[in-house]
Amino acid sequence: MYDKEKDAxxxxxxGEMDRxxxxxxxxxxxxxxxxxxxxxxxxxxxxxAADFDWKKHSGKGIKLLLNKHPYTDAxxxxxxxxxxxxxxxxxxxxxxxxxxxDKVTAALSSGSTEYDAFMTGAYMTWTYGPAGWIVDHNEWIxxxxxxxxxxxxxxxxxxxxxxxxxxxxxxxxxxxxxxKQWCIPWGYEQNNLTYxxxxxxxxxxxxxxxxxxxxxxxxxxxAANDGVYGVGVRGSRSWATxxxxxxxxxANFGEADLTNDGGSLSAAMxxxxxKEFHAKWVKMIxxxxxxxxxxxTWYQVGTDLGAGKSxxxxxxxxxxxxxxxxxNAMAGQLAYAPFAANxxxxxxxxxxxxxxxxxxxxxxxxDATWYFMQWASGPEHGLFGATQMDFVNPVRQSVxxxxxxxxxxxxxxxxYVEMHDVSAPGASIKFTAQPLFFDLxxxxxxxxxxxxxxEVPVDEGLDQLADSMNSQLADAGLR
Amino acid sequence: xxxxxxxxxxxxxxxxMLPYVLSLPALLVCIGILIPFVTAIxxxxxxxxxxxxxxxxxxWGENYLKFLSDPDFWNTLKVSLVYxxxxxxxxxxxxxxxxxxxxxxxxxxxxxxxxxxxxxxxxPALAALMFKLMTNPNFGILSYFMQVLGFSDFRWGSSxxxxxxxxxxxxxxxxxxxMMILLLAGLRSLPTQPFEAAALDGVPRxxxxxxxxxxxxxxxxxxAALFRLLDSIQQFxxxxxxxxxxxxxxxxxxxxxxxxxxxxxxxxxxxxxxxxILWAITYVLSNIFVKNWLRLRERARGGA
Numbered sequence: 001m002y003d004k005e006k007d008a009x010x011x012x013x014x015g016e017m018d019r020x021x022x023x024x025x026x027x028x029x030x031x032x033x034x035x036x037x038x039x040x041x042x043x044x045x046x047x048x049a050a051d052f053d054w055k056k057h058s059g060k061g062i063k064l065l066l067n068k069h070p071y072t073d074a075x076x077x078x079x080x081x082x083x084x085x086x087x088x089x090x091x092x093x094x095x096x097x098x099x100x101x102d103k104v105t106a107a108l109s110s111g112s113t114e115y116d117a118f119m120t121g122a123y124m125t126w127t128y129g130p131a132g133w134i135v136d137h138n139e140w141i142x143x144x145x146x147x148x149x150x151x152x153x154x155x156x157x158x159x160x161x162x163x164x165x166x167x168x169x170x171x172x173x174x175x176x177x178x179x180k181q182w183c184i185p186w187g188y189e190q191n192n193l194t195y196x197x198x199x200x201x202x203x204x205x206x207x208x209x210x211x212x213x214x215x216x217x218x219x220x221x222x223a224a225n226d227g228v229y230g231v232g233v234r235g236s237r238s239w240a241t242x243x244x245x246x247x248x249x250x251a252n253f254g255e256a257d258l259t260n261d262g263g264s265l266s267a268a269m270x271x272x273x274x275k276e277f278h279a280k281w282v283k284m285i286x287x288x289x290x291x292x293x294x295x296x297t298w299y300q301v302g303t304d305l306g307a308g309k310s311x312x313x314x315x316x317x318x319x320x321x322x323x324x325x326x327x328n329a330m331a332g333q334l335a336y337a338p339f340a341a342n343x344x345x346x347x348x349x350x351x352x353x354x355x356x357x358x359x360x361x362x363x364x365x366x367d368a369t370w371y372f373m374q375w376a377s378g379p380e381h382g383l384f385g386a387t388q389m390d391f392v393n394p395v396r397q398s399v400x401x402x403x404x405x406x407x408x409x410x411x412x413x414x415x416y417v418e419m420h421d422v423s424a425p426g427a428s429i430k431f432t433a434q435p436l437f438f439d440l441x442x443x444x445x446x447x448x449x450x451x452x453x454x455e456v457p458v459d460e461g462l463d464q465l466a467d468s469m470n471s472q473l474a475d476a477g478l479r
Numbered sequence: 480x481x482x483x484x485x486x487x488x489x490x491x492x493x494x495x496m497l498p499y500v501l502s503l504p505a506l507l508v509c510i511g512i513l514i515p516f517v518t519a520i521x522x523x524x525x526x527x528x529x530x531x532x533x534x535x536x537x538x539w540g541e542n543y544l545k546f547l548s549d550p551d552f553w554n555t556l557k558v559s560l561v562y563x564x565x566x567x568x569x570x571x572x573x574x575x576x577x578x579x580x581x582x583x584x585x586x587x588x589x590x591x592x593x594x595x596x597x598x599x600x601x602x603p604a605l606a607a608l609m610f611k612l613m614t615n616p617n618f619g620i621l622s623y624f625m626q627v628l629g630f631s632d633f634r635w636g637s638s639x640x641x642x643x644x645x646x647x648x649x650x651x652x653x654x655x656x657x658m659m660i661l662l663l664a665g666l667r668s669l670p671t672q673p674f675e676a677a678a679l680d681g682v683p684r685x686x687x688x689x690x691x692x693x694x695x696x697x698x699x700x701x702x703a704a705l706f707r708l709l710d711s712i713q714q715f716x717x718x719x720x721x722x723x724x725x726x727x728x729x730x731x732x733x734x735x736x737x738x739x740x741x742x743x744x745x746x747x748x749x750x751x752x753x754x755x756i757l758w759a760i761t762y763v764l765s766n767i768f769v770k771n772w773l774r775l776r777e778r779a780r781g782g783a
Contacts, residue, residue, distance in 0.1 A: 236723055292614075307617075
């Protein structure tokens with residue numbers, strides 16, 4: 001069974017057939033995208049095994065600390081392939097996101113050897129790295145004896161890969177030549193626009209293409225649709241309120257969180273440009289945001305869109321992706337668009353969230369753990385997850401080039417691929433890497449809440465915020 | 480066999496050692512409390528942020544001195560005291576009122592008092608999430624009632640004007656039964672003679688309450704208030720689940736601030752210093768209560 005299909009995929013893996021020919025051939029054999037993905041993955045696993053001693057750590061076991069997430073589900077669905085390939089055993093603990101990072105901090109700060117690798121965001125490595133809890137993965141990536149020849153590290157999207165690398169110097173540029181690769185990108189989110197096409201159409205509105213238009217469209221669509229608010233953005237008292245749409249738009253105007261003057265960091269959010277931007281953002285929430293905006297995490301932003309309570313969101317693109325499926329009331333009715341807040345900007349500049357994998361420094365066997373890491377972040381698992389599970393957005397260019405993947409997205413998620421392609425070149429982390437990241441960004445969110453609640457005027461609030469941040473930076477020896 | 484077994488059992492723990500062995504669990508618990516406590520004091524005297532290990536060092540009390548000029552700290556202190564004060568007073572008044580209503584031992588009263596304990600069985604964090612849903616502007620029943628009453632823009636935990644009210648409401652819902660059950664036990668254990676004598680003399684019910692019930696119930700009131708105050712000033716779960724300390728810094732109480740300082744900012748020095756100040760406040764408050772409680776007990780004994 002499937003011999004002809006296996007031959008075709010084998011020819012593709014050996015480079016004897018191009019991608020389009022493979023798709024045509026599989027189409028002629030009446031193979032669905034899902035079945036093609038399974039076959040591809042199986043064949044690719046065999047191909048991997050041929051070039052590299054995957055059995056070197058056979059019989060060993062590793063333990064993972066994981067967040068409850070579709071990426072985790074995709075990995076578990078494919079885990080038997082890894083076990084078969086390596087002869088290793090993998091166990092794991094999965095925690096919901098509410099408590100996940102507390103668990104990671106507790107495990108790492110206590111030097112626990114229980115977990116060998118764990119899921120993390122790039123921002124967290126700005127704490128874990130300098131604290132000495134994680135390793136510089138370059139040591140393994142650059143060692144041909146430990147990394148399989150098909151791993152293709154350069155296949156990782158450059159903006160994403162560099163965003164996970166930092167030299168540990170406060171204010172140091174991400175992805176610099178001396179940067180340490182603190183984590184390995186796994187899946188990532190850009191921040192763009194997901195909108196309810198029917199609601200906009202009902203109000204006779206076009207999709208906004210800059211921040212001023214977003215303010216107008218959000219107000220107009222809210223007025224035209226009963227019980228619906230115009231635009232969903234995050235608002236809880238957390239650093240996570242700042243990093244999605246807010247910072248993506250902020251960076252698009254050329255504004256920064258901090259300035260770095262020869263190693264001395266200073267708050268930069270009280271410039272005239274920043275104040276103008278904040279005033280617009282605050283007005284947008286006051287006029288057309290959720291009435292309980294200050295409690296909105298990504299979850300409420302997404303579910304309100306999925307339930308038809310909001311007309312659009314400026315948030316993680318994959319949030320829009322998930323809300324367009326499942327049992328959401330608006331499933332199949334959402335569309336996507338890249339968003340450049342600044343009318344003078346040539347392209348969007350989305351700040352990104354990267355779910356990554358990192359090895360704990362306290363792992364009992366880092367070499368064996370790296371076998372799992374390179375498999376889980378490798379091109380084959382990436383393609384499997386992207387075509388058969390919800391492992392989006394992929395961090396590898398090869399997966400984005402996959403016609404099977406692109407066709408799957410085009411079929412059910414109109415505009416998603418174009419949105420990604422337009423904004424991917426400008427996608428990277430826009431924050432300044434420094435050890436006070438969570439302190440300063442959480443305070444920024446708290447100030448934003450005060451401004452939206454009219455507790456403090458925007459100008460005054462930002463001046464106070466900058467003063468407070470400068471004092472904290474000075475206190476920590478960073479200014 | 481019995482003859483040989485008996486002496487062995489006797490030798491297992493010698494009578495000399497027995498007191499030490501019996502007190503060992505208590506000793507271990509003390510050690511388990513004292514080690515983290517002493518460690519916390521040590522950390523609070525340091526400049527210690529895990530993300531900057533190179534900066535770590537003793538700064539002897541500087542963390543505490545900085546609090547004096549730190550508006551965030553004074554805000555935290557104010558919010559914590561206001562929260563603790565308002566919840567304890569409200570719960571005490573409501574608990575006492577309900578206990579007075581249920582004072583008489585009847586099957587109906589007993590049934591109601593057991594039913595009223597239900598909120599106490601709910602984890603406070605879950606109660607907060609439940610109220611978060613009930614106050615949701617889209618589908619929350621409490622939001623609906625507010626709209627019916629004409630408050631169309633009542634934002635509950637999302638507005639700095641009403642956030643404190645909202646979390647106090649949750650606290651009152653969860654913990655009033657605690658006050659009620661303690662005070663009810665107190666009321667029902669009071670001697671009946673003074674009340675019978677007062678009734679014979681025709682003393683009005685209100686007068687009876689002020690002159691007899693309340694003074695006799697005072698040790699119970701103090702005990703219940705002490706338990707709730709100590710718990711309430713350490714509030715974390717309701718506030719964190721509801722607003723994470725926001726909006727702005729409206730609900731930034733000690734535990735939330737210390738938690739964020741440690742788990743999010745990994746600022747161990749500031750976090751432990753905050754917790755030790757909370758410990759000091761708790762210590763002072765409990766001392767005041769216990770002294771008053773002892774005074775009342777002495778008076779009650781003297782009176783008897």
